[in-house]
């Protein structure tokens with residue numbers, strides 16, 4: 411199986427979830443949020459195809475990382491490949507937790523074929539569209555206040571949405587991250 415990526419695996423990110431993370435940048439998104447931070451990832455024919463076996467080998471060799479984050483683009487458009495990778499990480503790299511960003515909500519993902527299975531295999535889902543009128547630069551790991559930081563595995567297991575309350579709290583984020591009015595989501 412292959413996955414369409416926007417960029418090679420990127421390690422040592424501190425803005426795409428808690429800790430030091432490796433990001434898998436998926437290519438393709440049809441949500442068209444106004445003022446999206448990453449429009450180059452929208453084209454479903456853009457980026458490049460990567461073999462999952464190649465990515466698995468790269469994941470095997472990761473060092474000094476807290477976890478892996480699926481971002482994009484929207485990883486949910488490639489749910490089969492993302493699910494296979496998430497299962498692989500859970501089985502072979504138990505030291506790495508998994509975050510996933512999506513413009514789809516938790517409730518929408520639950521209704522997708524394999525959506526529940528995916529949610530059961532990721533630790534944190536940051537869900538929802540980026541909404542410019544709800545934008546805040548003081549929200550860690552999300553761009554607008556409608557987005558939720560959800561403990562995905564735990565939510566599926568208990569049949570109700572369990573937020574990560576600590577991470578949902580606004581923080582006084584370093585002015586460095588606000589430079590040039592950039593949005594980090």
Ligand code: SF4
Nearest residue numbers: 439442443446483513
């Ligand atoms: S879901 Fe994310 S990548 Fe897609 S348009 Fe919205 S902000 Fe951009």
